Amino acid sequence: MKTEKGKPSLRVLICGGGIAGPSLAYWLARSGHQVVVAERFPALRATGAQVDLRGQGIEAVQRMGLLDSVKSKLVDEAGVSLVNAQGKARATFMANTSGHGPQSLTSEYEIMRGDLVRILHDATKDDVEYVFGKAVERFDQDERKVVARFSDGSSNEFDLLVGADGQGSRIRGAILPPDGPDPYLRMGIHMAYWFIPRIVSDSNIRDTYNARGGRMIMRRSHNPAQTQVYFILRQASDEASAIHKAPIDDQKLFWARKFRNAGWQTGRFVEGMAATDFFYSQEVVQVRTQSWSKGRVVLVGDAAHCASPYSGMGISGSLVGAYVLAGEINRTIEDLPRALAAYDATLRPFVDEIQTLKPLLLRLCMPQTQLGIDALHSLAGLACLLRIPDLIARFSKEDRGGDWRLPDYAELA
Numbered sequence: 001m002k003t004e005k006g007k008p009s010l011r012v013l014i015c016g017g018g019i020a021g022p023s024l025a026y027w028l029a030r031s032g033h034q035v036v037v038a039e040r041f042p043a044l045r046a047t048g049a050q051v052d053l054r055g056q057g058i059e060a061v062q063r064m065g066l067l068d069s070v071k072s073k074l075v076d077e078a079g080v081s082l083v084n085a086q087g088k089a090r091a092t093f094m095a096n097t098s099g100h101g102p103q104s105l106t107s108e109y110e111i112m113r114g115d116l117v118r119i120l121h122d123a124t125k126d127d128v129e130y131v132f133g134k135a136v137e138r139f140d141q142d143e144r145k146v147v148a149r150f151s152d153g154s155s156n157e158f159d160l161l162v163g164a165d166g167q168g169s170r171i172r173g174a175i176l177p178p179d180g181p182d183p184y185l186r187m188g189i190h191m192a193y194w195f196i197p198r199i200v201s202d203s204n205i206r207d208t209y210n211a212r213g214g215r216m217i218m219r220r221s222h223n224p225a226q227t228q229v230y231f232i233l234r235q236a237s238d239e240a241s242a243i244h245k246a247p248i249d250d251q252k253l254f255w256a257r258k259f260r261n262a263g264w265q266t267g268r269f270v271e272g273m274a275a276t277d278f279f280y281s282q283e284v285v286q287v288r289t290q291s292w293s294k295g296r297v298v299l300v301g302d303a304a305h306c307a308s309p310y311s312g313m314g315i316s317g318s319l320v321g322a323y324v325l326a327g328e329i330n331r332t333i334e335d336l337p338r339a340l341a342a343y344d345a346t347l348r349p350f351v352d353e354i355q356t357l358k359p360l361l362l363r364l365c366m367p368q369t370q371l372g373i374d375a376l377h378s379l380a381g382l383a384c385l386l387r388i389p390d391l392i393a394r395f396s397k398e399d400r401g402g403d404w405r406l407p408d409y410a411e412l413a
């Protein structure tokens, strides 16, 4: 098969309809390839809490022509406060809305994950075949093709299989050597988030509250009716790592137990957890692997290089990765393994940048003792008084993706 421009047209199966899968589908369909997105969830999984776009991720969305759609769905979050048990702000960092310099803790581009999923789906649904309720169970490949086996017993042949199946990627498990190193870098941090009804005192500033024992609570309100609650726990234990796969009721019991007597508005938040219609929990990890492809199978997004919510670059990394993968496939379409190697070589420096961790800073932000919490509040208060965040915004040129620039692909223009 050939595209309209006379180039070979590939049949591509993308496993996963989150952020990275539809972003890649967008670029591939636009350049004339036949794309199927298989999503194991029975419908568009347009859920999740608040996510942000930064640096190169904003440019990737702009190149897709979707920045206005994103702007029309932005969440009004003016900044972040560290609050004490009485709810009094001890330090407040406002968003950098100057249009210059890096984003602060709150990005200028805060959006609900569900809205972003819907924007990407709307932009692709006419040119891409979406199949819901169908998981890719396994695959076989040779030099000419890859045969995907689906959860409903069916199978089909493709030129390329892309694992856009998230942090716990099954496709990644199948292409990495079974005795290779663990792809997860665990940070000993767990989080759960859910929605509760908003009350009058819930402002457009994100409140962050620390409790003894490495516990943190965040409250942010994304619309007039709802407030998001995040419980974050610094604890490296098998129990905490296992809880995210337990039945939801057991997960809720776990979080209520761990945050007993945490103070501030914990009672209201735990009560709201019981009745919520959205609840999600995860271990905070990074995914680090030596390689992102094998033959005609390749990984994109969190499956390849999850940077963790603490990087602030998970969504941006997925959008950028999808763009680079599509660009390299089109550039070297006659030789897929070479295209996939070029994808790795081009994107890797950016991923190394967004995966740079500051473990000491993470620990400092989640103290175990009241003394540590008081010190954190004093330091943060002093930084605000001296306007240090403003100075950083004014004088640094780069956001969290460093000085790596999005490549230009004539094939995607």
Ligand SMILES: Cc1cc2nc3c(=O)[nH]c(=O)nc-3n(C[C@H](O)[C@H](O)[C@H](O)COP(=O)(O)OP(=O)(O)OC[C@H]3O[C@@H](n4cnc5c(N)ncnc54)[C@H](O)[C@@H]3O)c2cc1C
Residues within 6 Å of the ligand: 015, 016, 017, 018, 019, 020, 021, 038, 039, 040, 041, 045, 047, 048, 049, 050, 051, 113, 134, 135, 136, 137, 164, 165, 166, 167, 170, 280, 300, 301, 302, 303, 309, 314, 315, 318
């Ligand atoms: C329901 C949900 C809620 C989330 N909420 C937040 C949030 O609030 N804040 C945040 O920072 N990050 C959140 N994330 C993670 C965030 O979306 C990712 O870090 C980032 O966007 C990278 O996107 P991705 O497309 O690589 O992975 P994901 O967004 O995780 O998407 C992966 C998709 O693959 C599907 N899938 C998995 N296995 C298979 C299979 N075998 N066959 C077919 N489909 C499969 C999953 O159902 C999912 O839709 C959430 C993820 C999910 C799935």
